[in-house]
Every structure is written in C-alpha cells, then in structure tokens.
Amino acid sequence: MKQSEGSTSHGRDDRVLDVRGLCTRYGTSQVLFNVDLHVPSHGSVAVLGRNGAGKTTLLKSIVGEVKPFRGAVAVRGRECTAAHTEQLVRLGLGYVPQDQAVFGGLTVAENLRVGAMGAPRGSGTMDQVLAMFPKLGRRLSQRAATLSGGERKMLAIGRALLSDPALLLLDEPTEGVWIAVVEEIAERLIALAQTRSVLLVEQHVDLALRVADYAYVLERGHIVLHGPSDEIRHHPDLYRYLAP
C-alpha cells in the first residue's frame, strides 16, 4: 500500500487502462494533479473520495469528455489521450456516467439497442443483460424517463454492457437509488467484476471495496492513497480523507 502517488503492483503488460500524470482543469481551475492510475486486465479498481475530489472529472478525462492538458491515457496498450469518446468505446471502454445515464425519450429496448451499436466484438447480447437485470425485461416498451432511479441505473449498466467492454467505467452507480435496491446492484457489480475489468467511482465505501480488489483515494485532485482493497479498508487515514 502506498501513501502517495506512484505505480501500482500491476504489471504494465497486464493493464487494460494506464493513466499517467493526468492533469485536467476547467478554465483556470485545475481539478486533477498528476494522477497515475492503472486497471489490470482481470481485476476491478475503485476510486474513492469525498464530493469535489475530482472522481467524476477523472472518469470524464479518461473517456475523452474532458480533455486533460497534460498526461496520458492508454487503453489496452494504445495511447488514446486525444481520442474521441466514441473511439474509446470501440477500443473496449464502456462508460456509465453519473447523471443522465439513459436516453429518457427512448424506450428501454431502444436504449439497449443503442448500447449494442458500439459493440466492437459483437458478443454482448440483450438476453445476457436481461438475465442480469430481469426487471428491465418487463419494461422493454416503456420510456426510460418513466423508470425508477434503480431501474435507470440497471438500464445504464445494461446499455454499457451491450458493447461488450473490456473495461467498464461506472460513475456512482448507486447514487440516488433506494437503499433496498443498492444491495441488488452491488450483487450484480460483484458478479460483473468476475467477468471483466471494472473501474468504479462510488460514494458507498463498503460497497466499492467489496466490488474492487484495488482502490485509489483522491483528495482535491491528488491520489493520496492506493493499495489492495483489504488494506485500504483498514487504513487509519481512510476516513480522514473521506469525511465530508
């Protein structure tokens, strides 16, 4: 476990995502400072931090929604810092944003069909998604805007899965979800993390550390702590960094 920025224990050849020295700003306000982060090909990683720490900006910088002014992002060994979001999807990234993660005006079935359009390998099927989230199967012809918060999150994850991503980036997948549904989503995420790489940003620390086997803690745009989840969970400074 490291107390400051630096490389992780993952081997460089075994990385699906490699972020090096990432610096991002909005106007004159810098949000991320030399962030190094790696996700192994078979593993899941959590990013923790209090509100405003830069977690969402980190994901947006990775997927090309926000352009970093310094640093590099490589997906499966390919440098793609300047790539467009849609190109990254075709390289194998699946992204579930924090807000407006579904197409509200489209039906559930149409949302899933849009997700399948980005499939580079074409092996993600709607049947698999509906088996994972059976509730969606009963709502296929319903407009996504009429779904509950939990169902929307499920749909958003299902949409991203249909592109069969090598790495799934999830930004607060349980935010705004009824507490009884949080556990249901958590179970699906744990199952998902067994089949593909996951980079998870999550406010529920316990949930995030259950899903991920490695974690980073962001504070004011700096990585202040990283290490295996079991060690991070018991780190004496963890809640100092996360306390509001």
Place this chain on the structure above:
Amino acid sequence: MDVPRLAGIAFDVLSLSSILVLLVLGMGIIVSMMGIFNLAHGELVLLGAFTVYLAHKVGLGVGLGIVLAPIVVGAAGLLLERSVVRHFYSRPISALLATWAVGMMIRESVRAGLHGRSEVVVAPFSGTFAIGNVYLSQWRVAIVLLTVAVIAASYLLLQRTRVGLQVRATLDNASLARASGIATGRVYALTFAFGSALAGLAGALIVPLFALYADLGVTFLVRSFLAVMVGGVGSFEGPILGAGAVGLGSGVLPWVVAPVLADALVFVIAIALMRFMPNGLVHRG
C-alpha cells in the same frame, strides 16, 4: 358561405400548410438536434428552386430538376455543415451570424445568376380537376400528397432504422450517445444534409407556384421560424403541428380580415401562443 367555397378555403389551408411543413421539417430537426437556427435555411429553399430552373434551362426538364434539387441541396448542406456550422455548435449566436452570412452569399449569387430578374418555372403538370363543384390545382394536390409521403418516409426513417435510432439517441443526449459509441459529429452532418435536402425539395416544389426570385427563401424564413417555435423544439411532431397552425392562420385569416391585417394577426397569435406555451404545442419533457 357555400360548401364549394368552404372546401376551396380548406384546400388552400391544406396546401399552404403542406408547403410550410416541407419548409419547417428540415429546420425543426436541425434546431432540435444542434440547438442552432440555420438562417441560411431560406436560401437552401432558394437553391432548390434555382436547381430546378437550371435543370430546365439546360434541357433536363423541370421533373428531373425536382428530383435533383434535394440531392444538390443536401450536398450543399453537408458542405455547409462540415465547413462552417460544426465550428459553432457551442456558440449558437455565432452560428446565427455565420449562417446568415452564408445565406446572404447564396442569395446574392442567385440574384446575380438571374440578373436581378424573376423567372417563371412551369410545373411538370398544371391545370385543375373538379371534385363536385370544387376545382383543385393539380400541382397543389401533388404538393400535398408529396408532403404526406415525405412526412411518412421521415417518420419511418427515424423510428424504424438504425440511423434513425442514432439520430434520436443523439437528439436525446449527445454526450451519452458518444459514450455509446455513436459518432455524433457524423450524425450531425447527416442530419444537417437531410434537413437541407428537405429544404431543397420544398424549394423545387414551390417554385412553380411563386416564380423564382432571389428573395424567395426569405419570404418563407420568418414563417418557418414561427412554425418551429409554435410547434416546439425537440420532437418530430412539433414543427409539423406548428406548420399546420401557422398555415391555418395564414390560410383562413385573409378570408376574414384584410390580407395585410391577416399577416399581422398571424404573428400576434403566434407570439401569444409562445407566451402562454413557451415550450410549444408539443413538449418533450
């Protein structure tokens, strides 16, 4: 008022509304998706009309000119989007000025091409036919039928095809569409070209009714703009309903009050509608 006269007025309203629908369909979809008003839209209508005129002049015939017009204007729209409009998606006011400037260049080029005159373009077929005591212009009936066909084809394209789903997804949430692997830049370009092609078709169909002159597009631009605002931005049905409403007002009011006053009344009613229904007749919440 007798039945034939009422039927005549109803047909005039239907005919005018059809023309407006053709004009606003392209404008509406561009506004909804890209959030910009294309002030060159009227000149794209003019370009469609001018294409028919040129086709007639070089001996291809008006009919082939009408077929060529949407293709030529669609290609021009694609060029306009790639070279100018795409740089202004995040700056809608700049987009207004840029498209206005492009529109002016097209308009003045056509004016030069026409040597400042107006030209008559004859419809591929003309004359009237009677239903009972009601006499209908064949060309106006053709415009109504073509408008219905264009609406149906556009609706099917949007609702039943892969490209249509990409367009609707981009319209709904462009950022999420990109995160789903959709190349939104390409969708914008294709949509702009499609909207331009519809404007070109509209110009080709209306030029036999109004003659060809450099300000032909400007004449309809304000009404089209009004129809989009009245109908509501963000839906397929909104601009069509808006065009119907403006067409109804413009077609009926001149029979009730003096034509000059009728024009003013249409604007007053439209402004009142926008005041009390700011999201338009069809609002996608």
